[in-house]
Amino acid sequence: MSPRKPSTKDLTKEMIINEARKQFIMKDFHQVSMRSIAKELGCSHGAIYYHFKNKAEIFYAILGDYFSELNNTLDEKVNGPEDHNTKLLNVFVGYMAFGLNNQSQYELMFMMRDSEIDGLSQEAANFSYEKFAQSVQSLSKTELLNSDIYSTFIALHGFVAHYRHYVKNYEEAKDAVDVHAKFLIKALTYRE
Amino acid sequence: MSPRKPSTKDLTKEMIINEARKQFIMKDFHQVSMRSIAKELGCSHGAIYYHFKNKAEIFYAILGDYFSELNNTLDEKVNGPEDHNTKLLNVFVGYMAFGLNNQSQYELMFMMRDSEIDGLSQEAANFSYEKFAQSVQSLSKTELLNSDIYSTFIALHGFVAHYRHYVKNYEEAKDAVDVHAKFLIKALTYRE
DNA sequence: ACTAGTTGTTAACCACTGGTCAATAAGGAG
């Protein structure tokens, strides 16, 4: 029966997001609860609802950074010093590495379109794909079919979706990633 | 305070599985609760725990049928009257069609290796893959790399994992399925 | 200095979830 804590630091969106992000690195979305965040922050879980309308809103706020990180990573690969074919390989490997190194984030970014539709995350995912498609096209000697690029993207997605259950990070799947990337290069390079 | 219902029909494993399967077709694993099954069965949710040790056990019991269905579907494609290349295409399309037409089942079969490890489902998934790999090899004119077959499988998996959010069944993704299947044929057929 | 309004927080509460378990009823066997 004593609302409002004596006079500790006020709770901020920043603090909540940081704590959520911290826990989100270790556990997945469903394992991070409003109460676990509140507990670590030393407040009641109800307080969080003053700053965010629901759990999803917190996590979608976090995802922005990860979409940026993915986009930047792919940009780096495209602008590298290597020859085009190597850079294309790097883009593929880079995508899979990101997915495997940020598994719970990747899940929310590209695998959890359900429930709360959340147009923002959807949009960000589409934007990331557009960037990927452009990168792939720009690194190719010939004009590629859009459908081939899309199939390639889906194949990369499939790798992450599959290996996330068997591997904790990119390092553990390094060889398989490489093999898969080379398979996709082969597929894209195919000429009749 | 009146345990044991007067004398209605006894609850059986069969009944529970049937009800769970029924609900599982409409909703996904997390939306089907022990209580929703019990309610429809007219019993208390505690009663179910007499027949199954937990929720997962019910659903893994259901999955067996779906693994069989998938395996049979692929077998049919392999034994069809068409030429090898068409049959290979049919196998790919058949796999994706199964995934899109049984989305929540597919999720549990191939996408939810987490939490309860459940070796049985794991084993069934591996067996399905082995069957797939053999089918693909048998329909190919040349000796394929195991890694290429695996990459192909992952690419199919990726398609299902991706499109499940945008489409309710195979019919709605028919064209995209076809395009993706042809892309993979191209990739497999590649010769340097 | 007093008052009014706003902002932030708490804790109790809701309706759920999966899971456990003592109590107990029904039925069969001796």
Place this chain on the structure above:
DNA sequence: CTCCTTATTGACCAGTGGTTAACAACTAGT
């Protein structure tokens, strides 16, 4: 008429996301 096994209930546990009345703390106006 007992004894035993089997099946079932419903109360209970710990947890979830989310809501809200009450209230403290701060701010501005007079």
